[in-house]
Amino acid sequence: MASLSNMSAQEISELLDEYGIKHGPVVESTRNLYVKKLKEAMAKGKKSKPSSDKTYYREEEEEVTYVYRTPPRSEMYEEGEPYMRSKTEWSEREYQNESYSSYSKSKPEYRERGYTHNMYDTPSTYSNSYLKSTASKSEVPKAQSSRLIPLWLQLIFFLGLAVFLYLVFSSMETNESIKGIV
């Protein structure tokens, strides 16, 4: 740590930036304070680096818990069946990618249901797990490549539908405006 006190002001200010400590100019009167703060941050930083991995796994565990929570709502699954069928292809793919990385023991079918439920009930849950699954995709490129075609078809289908609806909507508007003018 003796090296810190020999560092130039610029080096110290760069280190402060690195550790995310807000700081002003490093001058004689502030130098000691910043060096002290840096030492504290460095001591913490060494400890917090391995623990950050742990928090990542804890988040994943949380996800599992709300997946298990869902079975009581199975009536809703039956109601929303036609809508969800179209979505299961998405989730199935993402689920299996995910399960390769961390959930090899979990049952895909069961998770599928829970997934669609969560998506249906709480959009935030959906986006959370969606983000995670996309992240895991990059980790498991092999599994993705074999199932790429359905994803494309889905995207094209939804895009086409969106364009079609937009065209219908815009043509309706122009008719109305023409009537208004006449």
Add this chain to the structure above:
Amino acid sequence: MSTTSQKHRDFVAEPMGDKPVTALSGIGETLGKKLEDQGFDKASVVLGQFLLLKKDTEMFTDWLKDASGANSRQAGSCAQCLKEWCDAFL
């Protein structure tokens, strides 16, 4: 923050001009002496340090504790008083 002292209200009420360092709330005779020994003879010099730390009260509190041996309450009171002075006059 805790309720403000008369000293705090007096300091925040007007420009600090050439007030001594002991005019700052939380800085009494003893702490004032220690600060003066380090060259912080006027309240405005301490303000300068506060501004160098980008008006970060936490940083300033830590610095004041180190520099003068103030306790957390004294340092916090001084930081609060400088912060409010800046809000009013800067």
